[in-house]
Amino acid sequence: MNNMERRFLMARKHGEEERLLGRDFVLVCAGNFLAFFSIYLIVPVLPVFLEEKGYDNFLIGALMSMMVVAALLRPFFGKLSDMRGRKGILVWGVFLLGVSNFLYMAFGSALPLFIVRFLNGFGLAAFHTAAYAMIGDLAPPTRRLQGIALFYISVDATIATAPLVAEFMRDAWGYDQVYLLAGFLALLAFAATLPVRKRNSSTAQAARRSR
Incomplete structure (x- = not known):
């Protein structure tokens, strides 16, 4: 292998490592958009x-403040x-969110609705915390801020459209x-x-060290 071929392969490898919009990244952002769209339909x-x-x-x-659970439980799920x-x-967080969204059709009294709202917050806290952490794992170090910005654009887009729908x-x-x-x-x-492929903090750290 001559020097030109070696430089080409190194440049290609570097480009793949710095790629932001990989399959898992797009799937997590799409899931985040759909999950928050479902929430802002109900709000x-x-x-x-x-x-x-x-x-x-x-x-x-x-009843509306029960979604504060989402904020309180994030450190635990992190x-x-x-x-x-x-x-x-x-x-499992987003699955619980979906099931609890359906339960609004079944209940009209206060106590069951408190439980439904709690399940909403619990599911959202689990999903969003894991999704945010996964975005940090998936984004290349040099593009992590850009990745997080794109992730939150998927939330902002739902705030602008879901209530109208x-x-x-x-x-x-x-x-x-x-x-x-x-x-x-x-x-x-x-x-x-x-x-989305399984990831944890140890595999993410190993991937970062290898870059």
């Missing part, structure tokens, strides 16, 4: 649904994903159709992330 219509059921503002606020790996937490669907077909779509999209996120 604008649930308070109106509860008000129509006769709940007062305090109870409505308490540590767990470091110890046990990202993949299991990623897929939810309002239209509620007015046209009712609340159950919104909840049905939210559950279906979260299960699509489950399907999108299922092929």
Whole structure:
């Protein structure tokens, strides 16, 4: 192998290592988009649904605030994903999110809805924490900030579009159709992330050291 061929192979290898939009990266971002779209379908219509059921503002606020669980549990799931790996937490979190989205159609009383909201927050916390960690593992070190920015664009896009879709669907077909779509999209996120290869902190660190 002459010097020119060697330089070509080294440049090709470097380009592959620095590639950001690999299969797993795209699948995780797609799953994140679908999961958050499902959440932001529910956020604008649930308070109106509860008000129509006769709940007062305090109870409505308490039910909506159950999603704070997502923020409180993230450190726990972050540590767990470091110890046990990202993949299991990623897929089971979004699966739980999908199932709990469907449960909105089954319950109208306060206690079951508190449980559903808790499951929503629990599933979202698990999924989003593992997805964020996995994006950090997948992105090349020199492009990690760009990778994280693209990851959060997939969230911002849902904030801009999902509430409009939810309002239209509620007015046209009712609340159950919104909840049905939210559950279906979260299960699509489950399907999108299922092929993602298993990764944990040790394999990610080894991959970074080898670069």
